[in-house]
Amino acid sequence: MTTKYSAISLLREGLRGQSGWSKAWRSPKPGAAYDVVIIGAGGHGLATAYYLARNHGITNVAVIEKGWLGGGNTGRNTTVIRSNYYYPESSALYGLSVKLYEGLSKELNYNVMFSQRGMLVLAHSEPEMEMAARNVNAMQLNGADAILMDAADVRKKAPLLNYSKDARFPIHGAVWQGSAGTGRHDAVAWGYARAASALGVDIIQNCEVTEFIREAGRITGVETTLGPIRAGAVGAAVAGHSSVLARLAGFKLPITSYSLQAFVTEAMKPVIDTVAFSPAYGTYFSQSDKGGLVIGGGLDRVPSYGQKGNLPVQEAVLAGLVEMAPVLAKVKLLRHWAGIVDVTPDSSPVIGPSGIEGLYVNCGWGTGGFKAIPAGGYLFAHLLANGTHHEISRPFDIDRFVTGRLIDEGAASGIAH
Amino acid sequence: MQVLPCPFCGPRSEGEFHFAAETGKTRPDTTRDVSAEKWAAYLFDQTNEKGVTREIWIHLPCAEVFVMSRDSVTMDVLGTETLRKLPT
Structure with a gap:
């Protein structure tokens, strides 16, 4: 069977009528016990399994999923990858993610189509330009790449946008991050699944957790629709459903679940080769390789x-798009959907022990989980393998809500969530 | 466009309403020492119920603050209760 993807294997399988390809991942029956059970086969869960095997040599791992692999927010986002955050803690976290994404296609032997086409965060007034300069300074101090652009520079990058002085929000400039871009969201899930499976990880779909197994106050496994599975440690990476699992385990999280909508238009000729985001309009968009515009908002x-999603937000996002680029007014939508995002009070994720022995959580990524998949998996694997934080995930422990040391990116970098 | 019920104005467009908070939290007694854990739980922890929820909403045009019972999966509204008390 052919398992490795390469030009040679493509040629060989082409000559053999494509008959020798192996399945991308195995679909085993659940075993009775694993060293680690990860709940949720989205990007974060699968990446965690992969890094447990690759970085820590822990291959007796199961990833269990109530639906299908990558069918939650991993398959429902707008594929943007970036690290243009304000605080040093966030910069380290999302910077690690971009760095891992850069080598991911090669590492996984799976093309995740990470295209570093850059991202513009538009500034629409003099005060916004001052805040943009402050953000650029912070990012540069943190080692993230960022440049402050004036309107003429922005126009060179994205001539499609509305440069009229009569615009509701005229463009004064932008924060440019050249290393940002987009990736193929499904491929990220599939690539991690395939690589993890090859290292011995069991991926079990259509297997819902119904209860936690406890012994002497410690969580030692999960009851599932496919029977009980014992675990040395359990990691939950279930995004919008984190509170539901927390309730099963008997604790609460500082999380509220909301719908986040996204839109894809019909395919058209290339009109924009970067990601453009306007906080004032509450809309951002990029163009996929297929030609459709991928649009998101608050x-x-x-x-x-x-x-x-609800209609008032659809109207606000699409009205914002038409203001940002009036030429797009007659473009038709092809698809529209929503995912359930897990939003924390400071718009930063929660990675750490849950407070109940044996159970660890990776959640609270809110509207920005896709970009963080490699880092989330890398750091969560470290935590599950060692029982202690990696230095990059330490500030994101749930204890910050008690100590008060929040990492308020909602306020600092003006994220629309 | 979903139509939501205001106990004072009757059925109105969803855009006129603001979700304020879950119900069921009690502010810790500040005449005594309150631990950081208790404050954190009061300020930040959420039940974030999947299914039937009871929440505090505000109808912005008339400023009515009320409890709405809702299904957070289907978005069906199950009922409202006013928090207004009539003058005695």
């Missing part, structure tokens, strides 16, 4: 598990 401000 979340619906109604707690929801419904995986559907």
